[in-house]
Amino acid sequence: MVLYTTGHLRLDAATLVFATSLLAFSLAILSALLARGASSKRLGLHEWSASLAFASFAFLLFFFRGKAPWVLTYLVANLAMLAVVPFTMLAYAKLLQVEAPVSSVALSTAVGLSGVLAVYFLETDAQFGVFSMSMAIGFQLVLAALMVAMAPGRHGAQWRVVLNIIHGLSALAFFVRAGMALNGQAILVSTVANSPAQIVALCVAALYFTVATVVFIVMVSQRQHREMSDRLRRDGLTGLYTRTAFFEMAVAKPHQWQAGGYALVLMDIDNFKRINDSYGHAGGDAVLAHAARMLSQLTRLSDIAVRYGGEEFCVLLHDCSAEEAGRFAQRLVDEAGRQSVRIKDGRNVRFTFSVGYACAPDGQTRGGIESLEAVIDCADQALYAAKAAGRNQVQSSSGIPACNDVALAV
Numbered sequence: 001m002v003l004y005t006t007g008h009l010r011l012d013a014a015t016l017v018f019a020t021s022l023l024a025f026s027l028a029i030l031s032a033l034l035a036r037g038a039s040s041k042r043l044g045l046h047e048w049s050a051s052l053a054f055a056s057f058a059f060l061l062f063f064f065r066g067k068a069p070w071v072l073t074y075l076v077a078n079l080a081m082l083a084v085v086p087f088t089m090l091a092y093a094k095l096l097q098v099e100a101p102v103s104s105v106a107l108s109t110a111v112g113l114s115g116v117l118a119v120y121f122l123e124t125d126a127q128f129g130v131f132s133m134s135m136a137i138g139f140q141l142v143l144a145a146l147m148v149a150m151a152p153g154r155h156g157a158q159w160r161v162v163l164n165i166i167h168g169l170s171a172l173a174f175f176v177r178a179g180m181a182l183n184g185q186a187i188l189v190s191t192v193a194n195s196p197a198q199i200v201a202l203c204v205a206a207l208y209f210t211v212a213t214v215v216f217i218v219m220v221s222q223r224q225h226r227e228m229s230d231r232l233r234r235d236g237l238t239g240l241y242t243r244t245a246f247f248e249m250a251v252a253k254p255h256q257w258q259a260g261g262y263a264l265v266l267m268d269i270d271n272f273k274r275i276n277d278s279y280g281h282a283g284g285d286a287v288l289a290h291a292a293r294m295l296s297q298l299t300r301l302s303d304i305a306v307r308y309g310g311e312e313f314c315v316l317l318h319d320c321s322a323e324e325a326g327r328f329a330q331r332l333v334d335e336a337g338r339q340s341v342r343i344k345d346g347r348n349v350r351f352t353f354s355v356g357y358a359c360a361p362d363g364q365t366r367g368g369i370e371s372l373e374a375v376i377d378c379a380d381q382a383l384y385a386a387k388a389a390g391r392n393q394v395q396s397s398s399g400i401p402a403c404n405d406v407a408l409a410v
C-alpha cells in the first residue's frame with residue numbers, strides 16, 4: 001500500500017521508516033534539552049530521551065536494510081528496539097515514583113532476544129524473530145500501561161488515560177504482527193515491503209512516539225509545578241507546612257480532615273531560649289530541624305504537620321479518636337526525651353516537649369474553619385496547662401470546662 005498525495009510526495013514504507021527515525025531523534029533531543037534543569041533529571045526525562053534515541057537508531061538501521069550489513073540492520077537494530085520500552089518504563093518509574101517490574105521486563109526481553117539471535121545465528125525462519133520480538137514488545141507495552149494505571153495518586157488522571165490508550169493501541173499492533181507471523185504472513189520492517197500491515201504499523205509507531213512524548217512532557221511539567229507550589233507552602237528550616245499554608249489547606253479541603261473526626265496536637269520545645277543561649281542559634285536550629293523530622297516520622301501521610309510558630313509545632317490528626325490522639329501526644333513526649341541532637345561542634349543537645357491536644361470527634365466537625373480555630377484554641381489552653389504543670393508532659397483539653405463539646409459550641 002502506498003498512500004499517494006500529489007506529484008512526488010508519497011507516503012510509503014521507506015518514507016515512513018526514515019521519517020519515524022527523524023521524528024524519534026527530534027523528540028529525543030527535545031527531551032534531553034528539557035532534562036537539563038536540575039529538577040527534571042530525577043523526573044525521568046533522561047530515560048525518556050534514551051528510549052527515543054534507541055528507537056531513532058533502530059529505525060535508521062531498518063531504513064538501510066538491504067544496503068548495509070545484516071548484522072547492523074537486523075541484529076543491532078533489533079537490540080536497539082528491545083531497549084525502547086524498558087527505558088520508557090524506567091522513565092515512568094521516576095516520574096510516577098513507582099517500581100519498574102524488572103523481572104517481567106528481563107523475561108520478555110530474553111524472549112525477544114532469543115528469537116532475534118536464533119534468526120541471526122541459527123538462520124531460523126525470519127517469522128520466528130518477528131513473532132518473538134512482537135510478543136516481547138507488546139507485553140512490555142502492556143506492563144508500561146499497568147505501571148501508569150496503577151501508580152498511586154490521582155494527579156494527571158486524564159493524561160494517564162491518553163498514555164494508556166496509546167500504549168494499548170501500540171501493544172495491539174504488535175500482537176497483530178505476532179499473530180500474522182504465526183500465520184506465516186509476517187514481514188520484516190523493510191523499505192520495500194509496502195503491505196497495508198507494514199504501513200499501519202509504522203503510522204502507529206510515529207503516533208506513539210509523538211503522543212507519548214507530548215503527554216510525558218506535560219506530566220513532567222505538572223509534577224514540577226506541584227513540587228514548586230508545595231515548596232512555597234513549606235518552612236525552609238524544618239520542611240513542615242507553614243501556619244499560613246495550613247489554614248489555606250484547611251479552608252480549601254475541609255472534607256479531607258473533617259471526615260471521621262480529627263484531633264489537633266500542639267507541641268512546644270521546653271526552655272528553647274536556654275538551648276539557643278547555650279548552643280547558639282545554629283544549635284537551636286539543629287534542634288528545631290531534628291524535632292520536625294521526628295514529628296514527620298511519627299505522623300501518617302494523611303496527617304498535616306505544621307511549624308506553627310518559632311519553636312511550636314502542630315499536627316492535625318485526621319480520622320483520630322481521643323485515645324489515639326492521647327497515645328500520639330505521649331509518644332512525642334517519650335521520643336523527645338529519648339533522643340538527643342548532635343550539633344556541628346560535636347556536642348549532644350537534649351530537649352523535651354510539652355504537648356496539649358483537643359479533639360473534634362466524628363459527627364461534631366461540621367463547623368468548618370471556625371470549629372478548627374476553636375479546637376486549636378483548646379489545644380493551646382491544654383499546652384499552657386502542660387507548661388504550667390512543669391513541662392515535659394501531655395495535657396488534654398478535656399479537663400478544660402470551656403472545651404467540652406468544643407466543635408458543637410461554635
Ligand SMILES: Nc1nc2c(ncn2[C@@H]2O[C@H](COP(=O)(O)OP(=O)(O)OP(=O)(O)O)[C@@H](O)[C@H]2O)c(=O)[nH]1
Nearest residue numbers: 268269270271272273274276281282284285310311
Ligand atoms: N534558633 C532559633 N530560635 C528561634 C527560632 N524561632 C524562635 N526562636 C527562639 O525561640 C525562643 C522561644 O523562647 P520563649 O518563647 O521564651 O520560650 P521557651 O524558652 O521555649 O520557654 P517555654 O516555652 O516556656 O518552655 C526565643 O528565644 C526565640 O528567639 C528559630 O527559627 N531558630
